[in-house]
């Protein structure tokens with residue numbers, strides 16, 4: 001705090017300046033400069049855009065969590081909320097799941113997303129990370145960064161920086177032409193994400209800022225942090241605007257920011273108007289009236305805002321993240337829905353919170369003079385019974401090829417990013433009852449001896465074991481490992497999946513493994529037969545519909561697994577909730593027959609239910 005509070009924004013139009021002499025450096029330093037006249041600049045305590053005063057009234061939306069056919073719809077609903085700006089992260093792993101294979105097409109065409117925002121008259125706040133947190137798998141980092149599980153991420157480690165620089169060199173040239181400094185919608189760019197709550201390697205932050213500049217990002221740069229003194233001290237850089245993230249009353253957080261940064265516009269870059277859920281915990285909601293009152297306070301103070309989130313969305317496929325509670329040492333996987341109790345719901349509904357916040361925003365700006373969009377069309381409820389099934393252990397050869405290793409290794413060591421992974425070895429007999437244990441498991445294992453299920457192990461109960469007895473000369477040991485998302489926050493983000501430690505039987509290390517990666521990105525090789533397979537198995541059902549619309553799929557009586565619609569993985573389900581239905585947006589359905597495949601790891605229910613309303617618990 002000391003020293004940093006001496007930072008001053010001198011407020012010349014077109015640039016923010018800080019006296020480097022006051023910071024102990026030589027001469028005078030110009031910071032947060034907007035190179036071209038069109039950009040967002042700082043003028044005393046306010047922003048200017050194109051030279052005119054501008055209050056950023058923004059909301060968060062993640063293109064990677066919304067089907068691209070619905071981008072325009074959701075962005076438009078945000079515009080109708082009264083926002084003049086939208087904010088998005090970039091999820092690196094969504095674009096570069098395999099090292100060197102970068103994808104900016106289709107759902108990954110974030111340039112198109114920004115262009116659509118621009119077409120709707122919205123400005124864009126761009127948050128390229130490379131670490132983004134966001135309850136997204138591994139905070140946006142690609143799994144291949146874990147090939148060396150001990151690498152120091154979010155630091156000046158040269159191997160890490162080289163990977164980041166290579167990525168930025170591909171990402172940033174695509175966004176540079178979209179900046180407001182060149183007539184585009186992008187007005188501000190974030191450096192890292194809440195870095196102050198992680199570490200104090202400011203050389204790392206500076207490296208990122210330098211990379212942004214070197215790749216033609218000439219927009220206003222900002223660092224956002226929680227409103228604590230340590231976070232503001234170590235999560236900021238001279239030359240960037242400091243902003244704060246918080247929930248609740250803005251008075252305290254803005255005072256803390258002011259102590260650190262006595263001048264400059266106040267900006268709450270994440271006002272948490274909702275929250276996310278973990279499996280097995282209560283569904284989170286916030287009070288719409290209270291949120292509206294806090295937004296009112298911020299806007300009345302002339303502050304800029306970003307509602308995190310303004311549009312709810314979904315952790316489709318395997319993309320949800322997880323937390324790790326250091327106090328209880330518990331891994332806490334995040335659910336599939338990212339509805340977040342946001343003003344625009346996961347399914348595009350305009351909620352009570354939408355109307356309350358809109359009414360407040362309307363006091364400070366002119367709302368679009370148009371009728372509000374209709375709720376998205378919904379499919380009529382119906383029920384589908386599985387008509388075919390096949391066991392997962394019987395399908396291994398149709399899904400993948402084995403690699404052999406002396407000891408078990410996590411999936412990142414066999415080039416796999418996500419999904420499940422299978423380990424097989426044989427155990428010599430005869431052998432009386434012994435306990436099988438797995439160390440450093442990510443995240444849950446199902447153990448079988450000669451195809452018979454012996455038990456289940458979970459990373460949150462590391463002392464657990466499974467009793468095994470071999471009566472014949474040898475037995476086949478199968479261990480199927482299922483995953484929750486990779487940890488996206490805190491100091492345990494190096495979260496490898498599968499088995500990182502060892503497998504012991506009665507204390508003796510088991511060696512000689514066949515390892516089968518099961519990313520499950522293509523189920524077309526499965527050979528289904530009669531319904532009713534037990535154990536981990538795929539169950540297929542058909543739903544016939546007249547015309548695509550949004551639906552919500554519930555699996556009553558089912559236990560834990562994942563659900564595909566027409567080959568697209570809608571996400572994980574789990575009977576412990578709080579989420580009961582999975583969102584299945586209109587673009588994934590087709591007229592006529594639609595194929596559902598559930599991978600149920602424990603016990604299937606009787607039917608899959610199509611509902612017209614979500615149930616998030």
Ligand code: GLA
Pocket residue numbers: 132133134135193194245270275276
């Ligand atoms: C922080 C992060 C966000 C998100 C929120 C919680 O503010 O910056 O990415 O994780 O927490 O939803």
